[in-house]
Amino acid sequence: MAMVWSPAWARSVVENGQGRRGPVGPLGRVVRVHRGFRPVPWRARTWLDATAAVLAAVACLALGEWWPAPVVAAVALVVVSGYALLRPAPGLHSVRVHEGGLALVGADGGERLLPWAGIEAAEYSPGGRRGVPEQGRIWPVGADEPLVLAQLHGLDGLLREMDERLSPGLRAALHETLRTDGSVRFARGRLTVTAGGLVHRPPHSLGAAEAYRWGEVHSARASGLGELEVRTRSAGLPLALPVPNARAAAEFLEEVRSRSTTTPTTPTAPR
Numbered sequence: 001m002a003m004v005w006s007p008a009w010a011r012s013v014v015e016n017g018q019g020r021r022g023p024v025g026p027l028g029r030v031v032r033v034h035r036g037f038r039p040v041p042w043r044a045r046t047w048l049d050a051t052a053a054v055l056a057a058v059a060c061l062a063l064g065e066w067w068p069a070p071v072v073a074a075v076a077l078v079v080v081s082g083y084a085l086l087r088p089a090p091g092l093h094s095v096r097v098h099e100g101g102l103a104l105v106g107a108d109g110g111e112r113l114l115p116w117a118g119i120e121a122a123e124y125s126p127g128g129r130r131g132v133p134e135q136g137r138i139w140p141v142g143a144d145e146p147l148v149l150a151q152l153h154g155l156d157g158l159l160r161e162m163d164e165r166l167s168p169g170l171r172a173a174l175h176e177t178l179r180t181d182g183s184v185r186f187a188r189g190r191l192t193v194t195a196g197g198l199v200h201r202p203p204h205s206l207g208a209a210e211a212y213r214w215g216e217v218h219s220a221r222a223s224g225l226g227e228l229e230v231r232t233r234s235a236g237l238p239l240a241l242p243v244p245n246a247r248a249a250a251e252f253l254e255e256v257r258s259r260s261t262t263t264p265t266t267p268t269a270p271r
Helices: 007-015 042-063 068-086 155-181 246-259
Strands: 030-035 092-098 101-106 111-115 119-125 135-140 147-150 183-186 191-194 197-200 210-213 217-222 227-232 239-242
Touching (some): 030 155, 092 155, 135 155
Antiparallel strands (some): 030 092, 119 135, 197 210
């Protein structure tokens, strides 16, 4: 029976103690701190920008010089940044990165400690246009729902560091599942990995499954949007699938592909 990819896959790796460190205290020394912030509303930012532009124009006309414009712009930038830092942040006050894990500090000063071995998966969403904020999601061991991180300075760097720390254990869990179950499924079965290659099932039910031997697979990588991208020699566009810890999944696919024999068997989807 094939196992479907989910954050709970790494539980056996966590229980076996892989990736554990020997901290001095509960989580060891503090490496860095990511502090929360309350973003400046776009209306307030628009008014501040407009006011700065008017003041710069007035100063330039009054003095007959151009140099007040960049000075006023720099002052406005400092004011906006300071305003965002001084406003109390909702939700998390900060996230401390320790040698042995994370400490999530709430607005009331309460802390939740998450050792690295107690985190199964992490995912980063960079946000987009129309005010969609960036987010990070962390799945603690045994949790059905992730912890959502938002409005933290350096959130992308925090999630990259977590990805680097979690990838070895997650890849080990994937290889063990492939060895014991014969296949690994990503994105709710849309992509099945076997010793012979890949089987891709389109998201709509009318599409036929496509099988690719490892020799037909060109590359696998994690995109900047947190998706697993698989390029084949026959398909023009890459197969893009939303996968938690896409980096670990891509490295796992590359390792299996590099170890495949020159005459692999035809990949078949397990029943």
